[in-house]
Amino acid sequence: MTIERRGTTRRYSDSVAFGDTVYLVEVAQNLDGDISAQTREVLASVEQTLISAGSDKSRLLQVTIYLADITEIGAMNAVWDDWVPEGCAPARACVQAKLASPGYRIEIVVQAAR
Amino acid sequence: MTIERRGTTRRYSDSVAFGDTVYLVEVAQNLDGDISAQTREVLASVEQTLISAGSDKSRLLQVTIYLADITEIGAMNAVWDDWVPEGCAPARACVQAKLASPGYRIEIVVQAAR
Amino acid sequence: MTIERRGTTRRYSDSVAFGDTVYLVEVAQNLDGDISAQTREVLASVEQTLISAGSDKSRLLQVTIYLADITEIGAMNAVWDDWVPEGCAPARACVQAKLASPGYRIEIVVQAAR
Numbered sequence: 579m580t581i582e583r584r585g586t587t588r589r590y591s592d593s594v595a596f597g598d599t600v601y602l603v604e605v606a607q608n609l610d611g612d613i614s615a616q617t618r619e620v621l622a623s624v625e626q627t628l629i630s631a632g633s634d635k636s637r638l639l640q641v642t643i644y645l646a647d648i649t650e651i652g653a654m655n656a657v658w659d660d661w662v663p664e665g666c667a668p669a670r671a672c673v674q675a676k677l678a679s680p681g682y683r684i685e686i687v688v689q690a691a692r
Numbered sequence: 693m694t695i696e697r698r699g700t701t702r703r704y705s706d707s708v709a710f711g712d713t714v715y716l717v718e719v720a721q722n723l724d725g726d727i728s729a730q731t732r733e734v735l736a737s738v739e740q741t742l743i744s745a746g747s748d749k750s751r752l753l754q755v756t757i758y759l760a761d762i763t764e765i766g767a768m769n770a771v772w773d774d775w776v777p778e779g780c781a782p783a784r785a786c787v788q789a790k791l792a793s794p795g796y797r798i799e800i801v802v803q804a805a806r
Numbered sequence: 807m808t809i810e811r812r813g814t815t816r817r818y819s820d821s822v823a824f825g826d827t828v829y830l831v832e833v834a835q836n837l838d839g840d841i842s843a844q845t846r847e848v849l850a851s852v853e854q855t856l857i858s859a860g861s862d863k864s865r866l867l868q869v870t871i872y873l874a875d876i877t878e879i880g881a882m883n884a885v886w887d888d889w890v891p892e893g894c895a896p897a898r899a900c901v902q903a904k905l906a907s908p909g910y911r912i913e914i915v916v917q918a919a920r
Contacts (some may be wrong), residue, residue, distance in 0.1 A: 586895050588890070596867055596919045598693055599713075667705050668715070669705055669716050671801045672792050687899045781818045782818065783820075788905075805809055
């Protein structure tokens with residue numbers, strides 16, 4: 579079975595699809611944004627990346643959310659709850675972790691079906 | 693292929709099954725428990741959720757365990773080792789992370805076959 | 807569908823294969839090594855474990871890298887970039903987390919196709 583990679587650099591791919599499953603990881607590009615802005619940006623990017631890979635945000639399977647500061651979970655959830663289509667929420671983990679750039683407020687790991 | 697979600701709220705699903713793979717995330721409900729009690733509760737809940745989704749604890753594929761305090765890994769492992777059926781242990785990661793509620797001692801992410 | 811486990815102890819398996827997907831987690835055995843040495847050791851081990859399970863490092867789907875100290879990401883990336891076959895990079899998350907042994911500099915979680 580063929581692996582379909584998109585946005586592949588030396589280090590990572592923006593998305594990888596294998597069979598009916600799509601894998602992706604997103605962080606914000608605009609590091610000036612607060613948690614709400616970065617969550618909006620990251621989820622918009624997830625949405626586009628899923629569509630590029632033949633999936634969409636109604637087909638989320640499992641999501642892991644890393645927050646630079648877990649006390650920002652309420653603000654993140656407010657954006658998340660608006661974004662996830664009703665009845666389509668994935669299994670979801672959310673923990674605090676120091677992220678690769680001090681400007682990142684959120685990093686999100688997604689597995690979705692297509 | 694259909695996605696089967698169980699226990700779906702606005703924010704997350706208790707489990708998501710897609711094809712032959714089941715995804716779930718568990719934390720304890722009783723936050724008064726120490727690491728042993730929370731691990732027992734979480735693993736009992738994983739067991740029930742797997743059965744509801746057509747899997748069981750002998751079919752674990754990959755598990756990630758987040759502990760609020762990594763020094764509690766010994767106490768967690770004592771419960772884990774008793775719980776996993778012999779010969780059925782998954783690939784397993786275990787790291788420390790600050791969790792969403794200060795009362796959580798453990799959060800566990802599971803992928804299983806069915 | 808059968809689950810194929812390799813290197814199975816009471817606690818974990820070195821790898822688990824199910825259908826066309828392989829799951830594995832690696833840490834270093836030699837805890838005297840710095841981040842470069844441990845990354846080289848861990849990635850060599852990933853490579854061997856993938857081959858044992860009928861996959862190889864050109865078939866990585868999703869990788870999560872936990873670093874004991876996120877400021878070591880540059881040194882880790884230097885080893886990583888050399889190791890990943892060109893055009894085959896996975897979706898990749900990298901965050902800081904306190905690991906199970908104080909000697910561990912890196913823990914890596916891999917999903918690959920076979």
